[in-house]
Each structure stands twice: as structure tokens, then as C-alpha cells.
Amino acid sequence: MATSASSKLSKAVKQLYMDLPQGEKVQAMYIWIDGTGEGLRCKTRTLDFEPKSIDDLPEWNFDGSSTYQSEGSNSDMYLIPAAMFRDPFRKDPNKLVLCEVLKYNRKPAETNLRRSCKQIMRMVENNHPWFGMEQEYTILGTDGHPFGWPSNGFPGPQGPYYCGVGADKAYGRDIVEAHYRACLYAGVQICGTNAEVMPAQWEFQVGPCEGINMGDHLWIARFILHRVCEDFGVVVSFDPKPISGNWNGAGCHTNFSTKEMREEGGLKVIEESIDRLAKRHMYHIRAYDPKGGLDNARRLTGHHETSNIDEFSAGVANRGASIRIPRLVGQEKKGYFEDRRPSANCDPYMVTEALVRTCVLKEEGDEPTDYNK
Numbered sequence: 001m002a003t004s005a006s007s008k009l010s011k012a013v014k015q016l017y018m019d020l021p022q023g024e025k026v027q028a029m030y031i032w033i034d035g036t037g038e039g040l041r042c043k044t045r046t047l048d049f050e051p052k053s054i055d056d057l058p059e060w061n062f063d064g065s066s067t068y069q070s071e072g073s074n075s076d077m078y079l080i081p082a083a084m085f086r087d088p089f090r091k092d093p094n095k096l097v098l099c100e101v102l103k104y105n106r107k108p109a110e111t112n113l114r115r116s117c118k119q120i121m122r123m124v125e126n127n128h129p130w131f132g133m134e135q136e137y138t139i140l141g142t143d144g145h146p147f148g149w150p151s152n153g154f155p156g157p158q159g160p161y162y163c164g165v166g167a168d169k170a171y172g173r174d175i176v177e178a179h180y181r182a183c184l185y186a187g188v189q190i191c192g193t194n195a196e197v198m199p200a201q202w203e204f205q206v207g208p209c210e211g212i213n214m215g216d217h218l219w220i221a222r223f224i225l226h227r228v229c230e231d232f233g234v235v236v237s238f239d240p241k242p243i244s245g246n247w248n249g250a251g252c253h254t255n256f257s258t259k260e261m262r263e264e265g266g267l268k269v270i271e272e273s274i275d276r277l278a279k280r281h282m283y284h285i286r287a288y289d290p291k292g293g294l295d296n297a298r299r300l301t302g303h304h305e306t307s308n309i310d311e312f313s314a315g316v317a318n319r320g321a322s323i324r325i326p327r328l329v330g331q332e333k334k335g336y337f338e339d340r341r342p343s344a345n346c347d348p349y350m351v352t353e354a355l356v357r358t359c360v361l362k363e364e365g366d367e368p369t370d371y372n373k
Contacts, residue, residue, distance in 0.1 A: 002143035007233025018090070026050050027094040029087060030060055030079050031223050032101050035068025037111040037290040038238065038345050040223050050093040057081035057097055069101065069109055078102040082114060083216040088182035089227060096186060098220055114215060117349035119371070121211035124360045128259040130336070131214040131352050132191070132207025136250035136344050137225065138242045139172045139200045140235045146200040146243065147172050147234055158248065161199045171200040172234070179204065179221075179228045186224060189217045197248040197305070207255065215349040240289065240343035241298035249299035249306065250344035256355050257336035266334035267325075273359035274314045274323050274337065280358050281312040281322070283366050287354040289343035296343045307340065 026047040034041050043062065051057050064070030064077035079099040087094040101109040108115040121129070139147040148171030149155055160169050176193055183190040183204075193204040204225075206217050222238070229236045241249040260269045277284065282293075289295040293309065300309035307313050307322040314323040316330040322341055329335035342351045357363045 001147065002141035002145065003233030004142050004230070007231065011231075024048065027087070027090055028057065028097050029090075029095070030081070030097045030099050031220070032062075032079055032099045033111050033219070033347075035064075035109070035111055037113075037347055039067075040219070040226060041067055042223070051084065051095060054081050054084055057084065060099075064101075064103075064109075069111070070103065074104055076104055077109065078106065083213075083220070085186040085188065085220050088185040088224065091185075096220060096223070098216055098223075111347075113347050113349040113353070114212070117215060117353040118212045120353045120356050120361070123371070124258075124356050125211065127360050128210060129352070129356055129360065130208045130210055130257050130262075131348075131355075132205060132209070132255040132336075133214060133218050133342075133348055133351075134203055134205045134251075134253040134255075135218065135221065135238075136196055136201060136203045136252065138198070138237045138239070138250060139175060139202070139229065140237050140242070142233070142235060144235075146198075148200055155199045157246070158197050158199075161195060161201075162197045163194050169199070170195050172202070175228055175232055175234070176202050176204075178232075179225050182224050182228060183221050186220065188221050188224070189213070190221060196250075198243065201248065201250060211352075212349075214352050215347075218348040238345040240295050240345060244298075246304075248304045251299065251306070251340060252342045252344050252346050252348070252351070254339045254342050254348075254351055254355065255336050256339060256352075256359070258360060261336060262334060264334060267329065270325065270329070270335070270337050274325075276358050276362065276364075277323060277339070278312045278314070279364065280366075283368075284339075284341060284354055284358070285309060287350050288341050288346050290345060290347060295345060296341070299343060300341065 027044050028047050029042050029044045031042045060079040061076050063075050065072040065075035081097050082100045083098040085096040087096050100114050101112045164170050189209050191205050196203050206221050209217050225236050285293045297309050300306045302308035305319045313321040315321045316325045317327040324338040363369050
């Protein structure tokens, strides 16, 4: 199993230094999404006090030419603190700070999809949109081979691994447990985890979160997972189809409801939303992975518990549909629905914004409406 050289450094020696008092100073790790729309970057600064809110945190900057976000001749980019969490690696009073990225002219960077999402969420705050996202991922060695798989072959076929127990079924549970506890410490709204259908594939769920919080909490949960895997010397992949062939892909199923859907008779509102989603299928497919649908085309084949990327479908308790209405929701005639199309590497800001635009703002057509005109 290929693990990183860094993971072999002595953690006991490191701990000698981490146990040293830090005085009145606080370390704030600023985190941002890079120019790929998938990668995360971070750097740390010292503060003279413990920040109590985002307003206490200073803006910062970085070299965008090294993160695929600008050219070298005009490379300064601004980091604008957007959400703050406790730091599970350095522990209190230190902080993780999720940032928006602005270009030299103070306009959002191309992969800063939070700014637009926040505007849309403000428009519908009285509808109280709730989200829950199910983040699937695959643990890989540093050589790109799935963790625990034979070096020159494949494990047994899918079947015993989903929610499996035992060393021959659950590959990498230590990482899952460490990530779960770190998220709870940080204040991430993580609500569950389970082993997935393909060996070395797992899922964690975040939610319910209202509005912009969904994207903030999922991105920080992803960052924490990257860091936990770094400590263990392995790599997390959010690729929607990491292993070709008869193996499940990885998605980010998104559960969605509004206040109206959660109240008596809400099923009618859910069905109306599904009708709107059916008419805007390709708009959503483009919004549901960072390559405009190309990544998802490898996953949404109509096999392995997915729908076909070219066709919209919906059904009660149907895991082969684009939209699934949970059986209990069908019985109680209120609740939420699950959009099974988003890929594991989707941007949650884009996904949640697209759902609100279509279902709440009742937009139509292949392009999002510009409300700034």
C-alpha cells in the first residue's frame, strides 16, 4: 500500500511541540477553493486575540498565479473571510476560516460561486430552504490505487461492502472515525456516515443546513477529510467514477425542502418542483459537476444505482431515478425530495443555488436569470 513519506514522520515528536503553550496568540488557517473549482488551498496567520465572529477577521491575499486563478503579472487575489470553525488539528482557540476569493478588481474569482449563491439564498430566506448532502468519496494510496485493494487485481465483487463490518469488508474505517470526530469538534453539521457499495468507498452526510450554510459546511468537511487523509498518508478522491467497469461511482445526493414542502400537503409542492426540474434537466446537469456535465457522464449511465444523464426520471423510493421521493414522504404527504444527480466533486454552492432557482424562484430555460440587471 503506497503511503506518503510525510505520514512516516514521528507523530510523537510533533506532539512534543504541539503541546507547547501558545500564549495569547491564535492561529487562523485561511482556506479557499482554487482555480480548478475542486482543489482546496490554505495558509495560516497569527492573530493577537481569539476572533468571536467573521467580522473580527482581517482580509488577506495570496498569489493567484500559483493556484490557477490569475496570471503572474497581476497575481494578487483577496481572501475575504466567510465562515469560521474551530480547528480540530491545532485545537482551541485556533480557527479554520473559509474564505471567498476576489480578483484584483474586487470582483468574484471564476470559481467563487459562493457570492452568487448567497445572493440567491437571501432572496428566498422566508422560504427557509433546507439541504442535506450525502458526500461519497474513495480512499486511494498515493499511487492512485484504491486503499486495501490487491496491488495486482481486484477485491471480490460488490455486495458485502455497503455498511459492511469486518477487516475483509470495511477498508479504512480509522480515517472515517477520525474525520467524523474532527467535524463534530469543528462545529460542522455532520449527521452521519457509512461504508459504501465499492470497497474503499465511504460516505458522510452533512445537514440539515439552511441556505448558504450548506456549501460552507460541506466545503469545510471536505477540507478536514483531506487533512485527515494527509495525516494517514493516503489520498481522498471525489472523482465521480474513480474505477471504471462494474464498480459504483461516487455522487453527492442532495436532499432539499422548503417550509411549504415540510408542512401539511407539502407533497403537492414537491411534485410541482419535480415538474419544473424535469423541464430544466440539462441546466442542472451542467451545474452538477465542475466540468459542465462531462465528469457526471462517466457516472450517470443508468447502471450502479444511477439514472441516465440524458433522461429525467422521478419516483418513490427509486434509486435509479434522477429524483427520489422517500417512501415515508409519499406516505405522510410532506417532507423533502432527493436529487441523485450531483457528482461527488460538485460545488455545493452551485447545486443548492440551482435547486432554489428552479424550485423556489421558478426560473425556466437553459440559463440562470440575472437579477442584477
